[in-house]
Amino acid sequence: MDLYFTSSRQGFTLIEILIVLAISASMTGMVIVYSAASRDTVSLSVKTTEVAQSILRAKSLAVSTYSVTGQQRVCAYGVAFDPSANTFSMVSYVPPSGTSCSEANSVTGDEIISYGPSTWQMPIGPGVRLTTGGASLVLFYPPDPTTLLSGSSCVPGGDCTYTFLQVPMTVTFATTGGTSGAVTIGAAGQVDVQ
Numbered sequence: 001m002d003l004y005f006t007s008s009r010q011g012f013t014l015i016e017i018l019i020v021l022a023i024s025a026s027m028t029g030m031v032i033v034y035s036a037a038s039r040d041t042v043s044l045s046v047k048t049t050e051v052a053q054s055i056l057r058a059k060s061l062a063v064s065t066y067s068v069t070g071q072q073r074v075c076a077y078g079v080a081f082d083p084s085a086n087t088f089s090m091v092s093y094v095p096p097s098g099t100s101c102s103e104a105n106s107v108t109g110d111e112i113i114s115y116g117p118s119t120w121q122m123p124i125g126p127g128v129r130l131t132t133g134g135a136s137l138v139l140f141y142p143p144d145p146t147t148l149l150s151g152s153s154c155v156p157g158g159d160c161t162y163t164f165l166q167v168p169m170t171v172t173f174a175t176t177g178g179t180s181g182a183v184t185i186g187a188a189g190q191v192d193v194q
Helices: 014-064
Strands: 076-082 087-093 106-108 112-114 128-130 137-141 146-150 161-165 169-175 180-185 191-193
Touching: 014 076, 014 087, 014 128, 014 137, 014 169, 014 180, 014 191
Parallel strands: none
Antiparallel strands: 076 087, 076 137, 087 112, 106 161, 128 169, 137 146, 146 161, 169 180, 180 191
């Protein structure tokens, strides 16, 4: 008795291969788009948190250095925002010599100096933009600390004047994908990340 074994193995048809390739390509495209969008969202979350922490650090510095003597006289600490350079900076307010540290209704740009080299013009980062409008300077005067907020279009060291208001102000951010976030600073110095 002769047994013949026949193979029932068949190959894939061209249609089946094209369908598998199309599904793979569409899934890869979704992963790439989702990855870019999620990367921007994570960058936005990191930057809003970093800005909020810098504002709270400036507030803490204003309270903790109030009674320190023997150093350069610093009247206030804060954070300045520059949308044109897409940066923010930890700053201190040092009034001209011979003037007191009384609270000011306005401060000139050249009275705002960097708090330290490592905190001067920190970039917002790729994929996230500091949008125009909102707060441009937040200052904390010890000992309370009193919060002064300015929306003036002025930059530290510039030939301009910051004018202060006692209203909540918001620093807004946007990603290239259209997601937005904000840090709101209240008149009493409370910070809210949105």
